[in-house]
Amino acid sequence: MKEWAKHFYKSKAWRQCRDAYFAFKHGLCERCSAPGKIVHHKIWLTPENINDPNISLNWEYLELLCQDCHNKEHHEKYSETRYDVMFDENGDLVKACPPVSQFGMTG
Structure with a gap:
């Protein structure tokens, strides 16, 4: 985790948002229906937008992913x-x- 993001990811607001979103999606990966593990931000967080709740806490920009789908999102896209x-x-x-x-x- 990047140093500038630690405060956000440890915040009560993020934990509540993440947990509620996880429950809303019934704990299933939105791409493959495997058990979900990570609430992923579709818009990558940056030092400039991480404190904007319209981006960082907005359910429209979240996606529940299993570990494999999250790894594909962050690694396979750039390994071609x-x-x-x-x-x-x-x-x-x-x-x-x-x-x-x-x-x-x-x-």
């Missing part, structure tokens, strides 16, 4: 191999010119 971009000599992400195929050939 991309062939249209590459890192330059400074470590910056740039477009691959010409694009490199998954087989290492230009095309």
Whole structure:
């Protein structure tokens, strides 16, 4: 957990919101119907929006997920191999010119 988020996630307001949402969804993952574990924020919380209850405590922006679906949400989205971009000599992400195929050939 990020340091700036600790106060929010330990707050009574979040615990009550999370617990009520969990019960409302009958404890089931909204994606696969497995037992839910994590009340996920659809809008990622940032230092700028975490104290805005219209975002951080709004049920429209919450989703009950099981551990597997939560892991997919946060990890698999960003683990797909991309062939249209590459890192330059400074470590910056740039477009691959010409694009490199998954087989290492230009095309």
